[in-house]
Amino acid sequence: MAQAAAVQRPLPDRNEFESIRLVTIGSRFSESIDATIAWCRRYGLLAQTMVCPVCNLLCQEGVYNRVIDGRVFRCPNRDCRKVSSIRKGSFFEAAHIPLWKVIAITYMWSTNCGRPRGPSQEFLMRELDIGSEHTIVDWNQFCRDVAVEYFVNHPQQIGGPGSIVEIDESAFAKRKYNRGRMVPEKWVFGAYEAARKRGVMVMVDRRDAVTLMPVINQWIAPGSIIWSDMWAAYNQIPNQGFQHGTVNHTHHFVDPNTGVTTNHAEAMWSRAKAKFKSMMGPTNRDMIGGYLAEFMWNQRFGDSPFFHFWTQIANDLYVVN
Ligand SMILES: [Zn+2]
Numbered sequence: 001m002a003q004a005a006a007v008q009r010p011l012p013d014r015n016e017f018e019s020i021r022l023v024t025i026g027s028r029f030s031e032s033i034d035a036t037i038a039w040c041r042r043y044g045l046l047a048q049t050m051v052c053p054v055c056n057l058l059c060q061e062g063v064y065n066r067v068i069d070g071r072v073f074r075c076p077n078r079d080c081r082k083v084s085s086i087r088k089g090s091f092f093e094a095a096h097i098p099l100w101k102v103i104a105i106t107y108m109w110s111t112n113c114g115r116p117r118g119p120s121q122e123f124l125m126r127e128l129d130i131g132s133e134h135t136i137v138d139w140n141q142f143c144r145d146v147a148v149e150y151f152v153n154h155p156q157q158i159g160g161p162g163s164i165v166e167i168d169e170s171a172f173a174k175r176k177y178n179r180g181r182m183v184p185e186k187w188v189f190g191a192y193e194a195a196r197k198r199g200v201m202v203m204v205d206r207r208d209a210v211t212l213m214p215v216i217n218q219w220i221a222p223g224s225i226i227w228s229d230m231w232a233a234y235n236q237i238p239n240q241g242f243q244h245g246t247v248n249h250t251h252h253f254v255d256p257n258t259g260v261t262t263n264h265a266e267a268m269w270s271r272a273k274a275k276f277k278s279m280m281g282p283t284n285r286d287m288i289g290g291y292l293a294e295f296m297w298n299q300r301f302g303d304s305p306f307f308h309f310w311t312q313i314a315n316d317l318y319v320v321n
Contacts, residue, residue, distance in 0.1 A: 012043045017307035025107060029100035033070055036099045044314035047321045050084050059084060068098060091318045101128050109143035110305035114298035116274040144290040147297035150312055158193040158200055159224030166227045166265035167191045169207045172288060186288055189215050194264040199299055201292040209233040227260045
């Protein structure tokens with residue numbers, strides 16, 4: 001019996017992804033499971049072949065009405081006949097909803113992640129005919145995880161020799177609970193390269209030099225020109241292979257002599273904080289990291305988010321046969 005071979009697929013077609021709208025998903029994908037499976041396979045989002053985990057034989061695909069997709073892979077060995085889901089190993093594997101609904105949720109997440117407020121849970125539950133609020137919450141989280149993974153796997157620095165990078169740190173998630181209990185502040189270090197519109201936001205435990213300098217060295221390329229306020233922790237910047245310009249915020253926002261400013265970094269804070277407020281102020285450390293990653297991801301990929309979302313899944317995160 002034949003062994004599974006690596007399947008050569010066309011690269012995802014960016015134009016096709018950009019032509020997809022929610023109504024396309026509603027018509028093309030919700031109407032036809034075959035069209036949905038074919039599209040997913042064309043771009044490597046579902047496996048084309050499956051090998052029986054017991055016999056190591058190439059499975060055959062067949063109709064099986066007891067599963068949500070109506071299709072399964074079956075082992076050809078008559079003594080085995082093990083059945084495998086067509087979703088095995090894919091981003092869809094954990095879902096208990098039809099493929100087209102997952103595609104619709106990812107479309108809504110990726111095309112709205114740059115806005116302070118995405119579509120409400122009620123809206124998604126009604127439009128996609130999903131009965132459980134938890135399903136929506138979970139899948140939005142899985143989408144956000146794709147953004148988190150991207151920056152874990154691609155920790156590219158911003159800046160570079162002669163490029164200006166504005167830095168600033170800001171308190172997030174400062175929130176008063178009833179009975180006056182204050183949740184400890186979470187500091188977020190931010191760096192923004194205005195010329196390329198690229199930002200980095202990282203949660204830090206403290207905002208002293210011992211904490212901040214390694215973060216600066218990790219995320220900002222050597223030779224960059226770093227602009228900051230007069231915060232004492234930044235005094236060491238010139239000793240670490242960067243040029244350093246400062247602006248004294250007690251006097252002005254743009255230094256009249258040097259032009260140094262952190263206005264662009266602060267504009268990034270306002271956009272990020274608008275998003276946090278609409279998310280009811282996540283206070284849990286993982287959640288803040290997730291929302292920061294979502295914000296950064298949109299900065300990088302907001303020009304073609306649905307295409308980039310699935311390309312990253314197919315190429316990096318859920319590589320299937
Ligand atoms: Zn088998």
